[in-house]
Amino acid sequence: MDEEETAPVARTYSDAEAAVDRARHVALRRSMSIWTMLIVAVLGIFVVRALPIPALALVVGGACGVLNALTTMYASERLLETQRVGGFVISSFLRIGLFGIVPVAFAAIGPWWSMAWYFAGFFLPLALYAIGVSRADQRN
Numbered sequence: 001m002d003e004e005e006t007a008p009v010a011r012t013y014s015d016a017e018a019a020v021d022r023a024r025h026v027a028l029r030r031s032m033s034i035w036t037m038l039i040v041a042v043l044g045i046f047v048v049r050a051l052p053i054p055a056l057a058l059v060v061g062g063a064c065g066v067l068n069a070l071t072t073m074y075a076s077e078r079l080l081e082t083q084r085v086g087g088f089v090i091s092s093f094l095r096i097g098l099f100g101i102v103p104v105a106f107a108a109i110g111p112w113w114s115m116a117w118y119f120a121g122f123f124l125p126l127a128l129y130a131i132g133v134s135r136a137d138q139r140n
Contacts, residue, residue: 028132029073033066036125053110054117057103061121064099069125071095 040062048055072095079088099122106114 024136028129028136029070031132032069032125032129035128036062036066036121039124040121051117053106054114057106057110057114057118058121060102060106061118062124063121064102064118065122065125068095068099068122069129 040059044055044059047058071091075088075091079085103115103118103122106118
């Protein structure tokens with residue numbers, strides 16, 4: 001082994017900076033969850049009379065999207081803490097299986113294009129989180 005490979009890495013990220021970033025992350029998660037559920041609920045109520053199954057798919061997609069985003073973030077944080085890949089992989093397969101079955105159910109019981117409404121709700125939290133991160137980074 002080279003001496004360069006075993007040399008300790010100089011830390012340039014302080015604990016205070018990490019605490020600020022962690023607080024920002026928690027606030028963005030909370031904001032993403034609230035805004036997603038608010039948006040899908042309002043849109044769902046707005047179209048429920050004309051399109052009941054797609055409206056339900058949108059709301060369920062939003063709830064599943066929030067749940068998926070939060071569990072993915074939690075699993076990623078645990079992966080960083082424990083350095084154990086196995087648990088992360090298993091949880092990923094479970095999330096893919098669970099959240100992949102739901103849109104198929106909507107396509108089976110309603111119009112096939114209800115899946116699109118589900119996916120719109122499902123990916124809304126990720127879009128809102130990305131927008132929040134972008135705005136937070138622009139402020140800094």
